[in-house]
Amino acid sequence: GQQLNQSPQSMFIQEGEDVSMNCTSSSIFNTWLWYKQDPGEGPVLLIALYKAGELTSNGRLTAQFGITRKDSFLNISASIPSDVGIYFCAGQQGNTNAGKSTFGDGTTLTVKP
């Protein structure tokens, strides 16, 4: 089936540093979504991307929809301790399976004060 590969699997950074993570697939997706999940909670939607090449920001977060439609990237600038958590990418194909999101296995971010 479809798989999304997220990398890196985990990151340990110092407060104030910038962070980059990415998500790749062998399949084309028409929508990319980025979520953050804290322990014991549901994922929280951060950014949604709808067009190839699109670059969208949400505060210190910036995400890009890859030109090939098979990848997406998330950057966090000037990290702070509350950025700690697991970041998931999710893709939607936008056809008859429009309701179904396929998720990666996450990037775990640790921020040292």
Place this chain on the structure above:
Amino acid sequence: DTGVSQNPRHKITKRGQNVTFRCDPISEHNRLYWYRQTLGQGPEFLTYFQNEAQLEKSRLLSDRFSAERPKGSFSTLEIQRTEQGDSAMYLCASSKDRLLSYEQYFGPGTRLTVT
């Protein structure tokens, strides 16, 4: 708070028992989704509804699993004859019916432990 709510938050049950979880979506959202998440993995799609119609079911949803959404409002997910492999976080999400793209908003999940 107008977010997605799920009850219970935690459920411990013995193998072989039946369990039922409830999800209340955001009020103006007519799409509702169920996902399952195990430790170290991303959520895996189980099924989704548009209003009261169940439009897709994953192969992960064995015949012991059934989901309903009567009247197109809240939904229930029932697992019959639970097995230890059913232990997971069960997540519910909802979205508006938007052409081709669906921003899904998740609830806090129900963590099931089968002993």
